Every structure is written in structure tokens, then in C-alpha cells.
Amino acid sequence: MHILLDNRSNTPIYRQICAEIKSQIIGGTLRGDEPLPSIRGLAKDLRISVITTKRAYDELEREGFLYTVAGKGSFVAVKNMARLREERRKEIEGHIRNAVKLAKESGISAGEIEELVKRSMEG
Amino acid sequence: MHILLDNRSNTPIYRQICAEIKSQIIGGTLRGDEPLPSIRGLAKDLRISVITTKRAYDELEREGFLYTVAGKGSFVAVKNMARLREERRKEIEGHIRNAVKLAKESGISAGEIEELVKRSMEG
Amino acid sequence: MHILLDNRSNTPIYRQICAEIKSQIIGGTLRGDEPLPSIRGLAKDLRISVITTKRAYDELEREGFLYTVAGKGSFVAVKNMARLREERRKEIEGHIRNAVKLAKESGISAGEIEELVKRSMEG
Amino acid sequence: MHILLDNRSNTPIYRQICAEIKSQIIGGTLRGDEPLPSIRGLAKDLRISVITTKRAYDELEREGFLYTVAGKGSFVAVKNMARLREERRKEIEGHIRNAVKLAKESGISAGEIEELVKRSMEG
DNA sequence: GTGGTCTAGACCACC
């Protein structure tokens, strides 16, 4: 498992881990019932505290992305892919709504926004 | 000055104030050299501590979006309008980048994104 | 806030705290938007670690029993009382199902079970 | 011997085995002095470690519910039937006490509880 | 004063 952490970022480390693992699950890099790195192993790997990795895993478990078997490890939960994508869509919609709200306030046109999206998709 | 604060939000109060004032400046509701509400008056109005409003104003002044005249009050600094717009653009770009990043990961097409943007612009 | 902890119990301390606070909310001892003790205060009061109280509060917040405002404290969330009681009912149903399942296995009659319930209600 | 294990359950595997065997003893499926499956055989059957089945058997033997004859195997100890029944009764009573306690807190009536019991007995 | 985050280090049960 390769995760790039940004210590300077405002988003806490455990959330960065969550986001990365979620992405790998949704993107298909991690498949159902596949074992995840142990919290201790990942902590050592990332040179952070065990508590921080555990916190990330706890959060992911609560959200249904993985399940944990004490004494065995954590595994990717086979989630309803449709529901998963629906959740993602909502998240994306939120980002876009924010962007559009700011744009409207500042008098930026729809065209400019679409331009930004296009460039972002390509880049 | 009408500002709607959300106590439960994760974004701190003083930032909510900053954001709202910036929005009003960039949107033209607040014009150059126009006086802003006094720190104390705003605090009373919003039923929050003076410390908090002061912190918001300090932040805005530090960023050059308002200037304070001792004994007179605070005023909109029009001269940094360009920088404000630029800041907003970066912010918007960030939101869009996030949206596109998530979309790419989950295999959501460019078309769907543009659809979301369109709906958001209209709604 | 008075909570009696049982160190010998198998149920972890943080869960004992959760259960007690839930009970007080459902029972009406704690009312909507009422402030809860600070995590630090409660920890000192119960002579346990701050981390343990925080964990309990985190869990309760996730389940929607309270909301937390950083820098201000935690407050009882006004929950849909009907939904709350429905949740409780499910929980109770689970306990009863377990009891009945065991009873059936051991050839204990329905009458005996109802007898136990009656005695428990009175006692 | 047919035992359904739940890997994801919080109750450890060895306890799940203990509970099932106790159920079969108390329910009459396993009779006095009847031979139990061998530790190794059961482990193979359930696809778990021998250590785990051994632990379950050790626990049951310690509690007096089976006895082991070196080189022959393990057998149901009929003489502790009364204690087993008593243990079960306490367990059942505990579940009911929990249910009633929760019911009282949330103002659920005795009638509703008895209704739940009746339904559970029938279903 | 409040909570949010991260740390190191310990003990336990389970496999």
C-alpha cells in the first residue's frame, strides 16, 4: 500500500489515509475481501503512530468500506457498488455546488466554469 | 450587515465572517471605501464575542481587503479587488479539481460532471 | 452528571458511558440542547483518561445523540423521539430474541419466560 | 457436528464453539457419555486452527461439561446437566433484565414487552 | 476554558 501523506496539509493525516483507501476501493485497486495492511504495519510504513492508522481504519469501518476481524486484520468490504458511486456523486455534487456558488458571487460565467472543468478533466 | 452563522459548522466563526464579507465585496454589495459595521456593533448583532469579530477584521486587514482608521472604523479597500478575484478563482479551481479528481477515480464521465455543473448553475 | 462505572465489567468504560448518557437522553433527564459535561471535566470526575470520555462522546455524536462545537462543548441533540424509541424497541427485541432462543434450546416454556419478565418488571 | 461460525462476530470463535456444544448438550442432541468430535477433526471440519478447538474443549472441560480420556477422546459429562441448566437460566434472566431495563428507561410498557416475547416465542 | 489531533507506550484477548 502506497500512500503519500502531506504533513503541511490542513486535512488531518487520518483523513488523508481514509481518502486514499476509499479511492483505491472505489477505483478498483483494492477488491472485496482483500486484506488491508495491518494498522501496525501501515503505521510503521508511513512513520506515524499506530493510533493514527487505527483511527483511519475505524472511520472506514464505520462508513462500511472495510471490516475488521480482531486478531486477523482488516479486509475490504464488498459494498454495493451502485450505492458507493451514488455517494461519490453526492460528494462531487457538493464540490461543484460550492464552486458554482462562489462563481455566481464573483460574477464568473457558466462558460468559464465549464472551461475550468474541461481543463481539469484533460490535465 | 446580514450574516448567517452556523455554530455547528466545522469552519470557525471568524472564517465564516471573513468569507461572507469577501463575498459581499466581490459581489458588489460592499463598495470601495464604504464603511463596514463596527467590531462591537457586529458582535452585538451576531450575538458573538467581540474577540471573534475583531479576529475576522484583523484577518481581512492583514490580507488587504479592508483598512482601519483609528477612531473612525473599518472600510472596504477597493485597491485589492484584483487580488480578491484571483483568490476566488483559485478557490473555485480547487473545488473543481477536487470534484474532477473524485470523478476520475470512480469512473464518472466528463459528461456527467458537466451535467452536474449545468444543473448547479441553473438551480 | 452521575455515572457509575464498573471496572470489572467486560463492557469497556467508554461504552458504559455511552449507555448511561443515552439512557438519560431517552429517559428525559437530559433535554435537547442542554450542555453535557466537558470531556475533560467528566474525565476528572470519573477519574479516567480524557481519551476515554472523548471516545464515548465521539460515539454518541456519530449515533446522533449529541453534537459538539469545538471550543464550546457538547450538547444534547434534539432527536426525533419517535425514531429514538423505535431504535430502542429494536434493541430490546434483540435481547428478547436471544433469551427466547436460549429458552427454546433448553426446553424452557413460554410461561416461564413470561414469569421472568413479569418479575423483572416489578423488581 | 455441525457448527455455523461467524468470523466477523465480536464473540471469539472458541466461545461460539462452546456455546453451540452447550446448546446441543442441553437440547439433547448430544447425550451423556456420547463422544464428541476429535479436536483435530473438528478443526479440519470448521477450517480453523487446532489451537482454537482445543481452547474451546479446554474451556468446556474446565467447566465440567465434558471429560477427556487420553488417547480416546472427549465425552459429554452428563453429571453437570443441572448446573448447565442453571447457567442457562441465569443467562436468559440476564437478557430479560437488560430488555426490561431499557424498556423502563424509555417508557415502554409491560404489555409491549410481553407482546414482543409472545411474537418471539411463536416466530 | 473548550475540543481536535498526534504522540509513545502499555496490557489484554484471540488466532
Place this chain on the structure above:
DNA sequence: GTGGTCTAGACCACG
């Protein structure tokens, strides 16, 4: 080896 729980102690942002 694994996770589950609890501990003490630190730094930060916010009001």
C-alpha cells in the same frame, strides 16, 4: 502475529 482498550502527555485552534 493481529486488533481492542486504556493510559499519560503534548501542541494547536477557537472563543
